Amino acid sequence: MKIVMKFGGTSVADAERVRRCAKLIKDRAAEDRVVAIVSAMDGMTEELLALADAAETANHPAMNARLKEIRRRHEEAAKQLSQPDAVAPLLGQLDQLVLGISMVGEVTPRSRDAVVSFGERLSAPLFRRALELEGLKARAFTGQEVGLVTDEKFGEAEPLMELSLYQIADALKGPLEAGEVPVVTGFIAATQHGVTTTIGRGGSDYTATIVGAALKADEVWIWSDVDGLMTADPRIVPGARLLERIRFIEAIEMGLFGAKSMHPRALEPAADRKIPVRMKNTFNAGGAGTLIIDDGTRPNEIIRSVLLVKDAGLINITGAVMMGRPGTAARILGLLGAQGINVRMIILSVSEGGISLAVNGPQLAQARATLEANLLRSGEARQIQVVEKVAIVAVIGSYMRGHPGTAGRVFAAMGAKGINIMAIAQGSSELSISFIVKGDDGPEAVRALHEEFLGK
Ligand code: ASP
Ligand code: MG
Secondary structure, three states, rough: OOOEEOOOOOHOOHHHHHHHHHHHHHHHHHOOEEEEEEEOOOOHHHHHHHHHHHHHHHHHHHHHHHHHHHHHHHHHHHHHOOOOOHEEEEEEHHHHHHHHHHHOOOOHHHHHHHOOOOOHHHHHHHHHHHHHHHHOOOEEOOHHHHHHHEOOOOOOOOOHHHHHHHHHHHHHHHHHHHOHHHHHHHEEEEEEEOOEEEOOOOOOHHHHHHHHHOOOOOOEEEEEEOOOOEOOOOOOOOOOOOOOEEEEHHHHHHEEEEEEOOOOOOOHHOOOOOOOOEEHHHOOOOOOEEEOOOOOOOOOOOOEEEEEEEEEEEEEEEEEEHOOOHHHHHHHHHHHHHHOOOOOEEEEOOOOOOOEEEEEHHHHHHHHHHHHHHHOOOOOEEEEEEEEEEEEEEEHHHHHHHOOHHHHHHHHHHHHHHOOOOEEEEEEOOEEEEEEEEHHHHHHHHHHHHHHHHOO
């Protein structure tokens, strides 16, 4: 088999953990060809972002403290992997880059990506070294070196897919044939002119599925510190269970509701090519994990998972002027989009001349201000009403499609608990039903639905 294995930040947080990952690869390397995709050490991306901010304001004490900490963690790991100078040149480059930024006193999206890229750049040689200590032949590559190219939207760059797939297959062919384990930095790439970019937070998952697609891999394994996807958050539902198999569309839908902070597009390259994705826990390697696959197996349960988005805000926009006027929804979403506000749910009622929107709690005030400034003054809307501290509850399952009675069961369960529902949305794909309740009712709503569909 050809397997692409991605290791998340907590899995590579120090030398001991990196060695554990290397052993996991060694277990498979005799029979399978493995490519490793590595994240930055846990917390390192945040550290580097803060470093870039400190450089922008030429805050030298803060800069030096951060650089010291970054240096300490990587040098310590390098020492423990008995290759003390493994990261020395990279650390030197980072020092210079940050000094340069502090002298100009400006950090652009482009230079921020350059700084942030050091998290993954520094992980790769350490990981390579750990594989070597296991007796494997390994070689480290940056995203750019394997040919992952993107557009120039720094911070959130979009891979140029066809070209990248072609180049990656070409770059990794030789090493794989030579029996080496390629170690590729996740998350970072480059423009076609060779300028470093990053593909969005959590992007290493995305790198892994892109590399999997390029190599026509048999499977992509996402190693992290969780066992996989669950029927609910076990902190809310003590009886929540691991989902051992789930369809791609269901996993993607769960990701949209924040089930696990995976890059939103990470599953696409694998789903398009039907490459199964396994989620596994490096701290519980023997566990079954979750297998994301479309093989037509029908689960026993119609609802696979119950999710909760805590801390959301609800906005109700009403006013007869808007009624029946084409383009109103586009106008509202356009205003919010321009402010970078993520709309989690939108409900357009037929009769009342109203539109309701749910946004993340921290963005509620900004959303309200934007809508008031634009819609009230121009008379496009009469009233904008805001409800703070609401929760979005969602049930997810692809087989509810065309299966009457699911919504009835959902809302009957809420009625039985005396939970009031403030707004409801269900897309026509019938993959999920989501609705809004008072924030305090959220956990109880999730427990009631889990019991109804998935057992205690
Ligand atoms: N290091 C990057 C981040 O923390 C990418 C990743 O871990 O997937 O967002
Ligand atoms: Mg990370």
